[in-house]
Amino acid sequence: MTKTVARKAARRAKKAVGTRVERRARVARRPRSGSEGPRTLCIDIGGTGLKMLVLDAGGRPINERARIATPQPATPASVLRALKTLIAAQPRFDRVSVGFPGVVHDGVVKTAPNLAPSWHGHDLAKALRTATRKPVRVCNDADVQGLGDIAGKGVELVLTLGTGLGSALFVDGRLVPNLELGHHPFRHGSTYEDLVGKAALEKAGKKRWRRHVRAAIAQLDPIFNYRTIYLGGGNARLLKPADLPKNARITSNDAGLLGGIALWR
Ligand code: BGC
Numbered sequence: 001m002t003k004t005v006a007r008k009a010a011r012r013a014k015k016a017v018g019t020r021v022e023r024r025a026r027v028a029r030r031p032r033s034g035s036e037g038p039r040t041l042c043i044d045i046g047g048t049g050l051k052m053l054v055l056d057a058g059g060r061p062i063n064e065r066a067r068i069a070t071p072q073p074a075t076p077a078s079v080l081r082a083l084k085t086l087i088a089a090q091p092r093f094d095r096v097s098v099g100f101p102g103v104v105h106d107g108v109v110k111t112a113p114n115l116a117p118s119w120h121g122h123d124l125a126k127a128l129r130t131a132t133r134k135p136v137r138v139c140n141d142a143d144v145q146g147l148g149d150i151a152g153k154g155v156e157l158v159l160t161l162g163t164g165l166g167s168a169l170f171v172d173g174r175l176v177p178n179l180e181l182g183h184h185p186f187r188h189g190s191t192y193e194d195l196v197g198k199a200a201l202e203k204a205g206k207k208r209w210r211r212h213v214r215a216a217i218a219q220l221d222p223i224f225n226y227r228t229i230y231l232g233g234g235n236a237r238l239l240k241p242a243d244l245p246k247n248a249r250i251t252s253n254d255a256g257l258l259g260g261i262a263l264w265r
Contacts, residue, residue: 035062041093041132042260044141045079045100046070047114047163048198048234051257052086054093059261063091065254074115076122084131095134097260099141100124101164103178107138113183113193114163137263140178141256142166147175148259149230149251157226160233160256161213165193169224181220192216198235206238214243221245232256 037057044051053065066086071078102112107125128136145166146158152173160166165182168175182193194200195212204212217229231239232251239250252258 038094041096042257043098044256075118096136097263098138099144101141104138142168144259145232145256147262148255154227158230161235162233163198
């Protein structure tokens with residue numbers, strides 16, 4: 001090899017190394033896309049339906065939402081069996097978030113008014129950890145829905161209108177966990193849930209039910225003095241936005257799943 005050829009080869013090698021280094025630096029600077037981080041399997045356990053989907057690290061769904069009817073009686077064994085069937089058909093995931101329709105402390109169920117009484121004391125987080133071999137976080141379903149709905153400023157209240165009445169309270173985006181407005185007395189010896197839950201809708205009809213929802217909001221507004229009240233859950237779509245106060249928003253039922261990613265923040 002002549003001196004000139006050797007010099008040219010050395011220059012080419014130096015340039016190639018430089019290019020590799022620069023390329024590596026460029027990759028490091030590039031923002032991580034949602035597809036690179038952990039995927040979250042989000043499960044919503046309801047009195048009427050069991051739903052789930054997988055979110056990428058940016059909180060975007062990577063598959064269609066799956067849903068089946070909640071088995072009756074809805075015991076821990078029957079619900080877990082149904083969940084396992086749905087889980088088997090999900091794409092790969094790294095962790096699990098669950099919204100449960102009752103009070104939950106550290107993954108253990110304390111109350112489940114619209115499921116079988118045998119849920120009381122059931123360690124749902126542990127059962128799903130064993131079933132999936134992934135880390136699991138379980139929270140009240142309205143709390144999870146709220147995490148998917150709120151703006152994160154001031155006091156915000158979330159009501160979920162489904163089989164039961166769910167409620168979640170946030171202060172500057174921080175959750176006050178397990179607020180149970182549904183079972184608080186409302187009118188004439190009836191609770192909020194008695195008057196705006198699914199059974200009330202079926203018994204009273206849409207028109208009276210809407211009136212009850214408006215009356216519940218009118219009662220709650222001067223108690224909590226929230227900036228915004230979010231109305232979610234499967235029956236929120238029956239409300240007429242024009243009938244609601246200016247600080248009320250009807251939200252997507254899917255927030256119950258999309259909020260699942262917030263449990264890992
Ligand atoms: C339960 C709440 C739950 C709501 C909606 C109520 O009966 O007490 O914890 O959030 O139903 O599922």
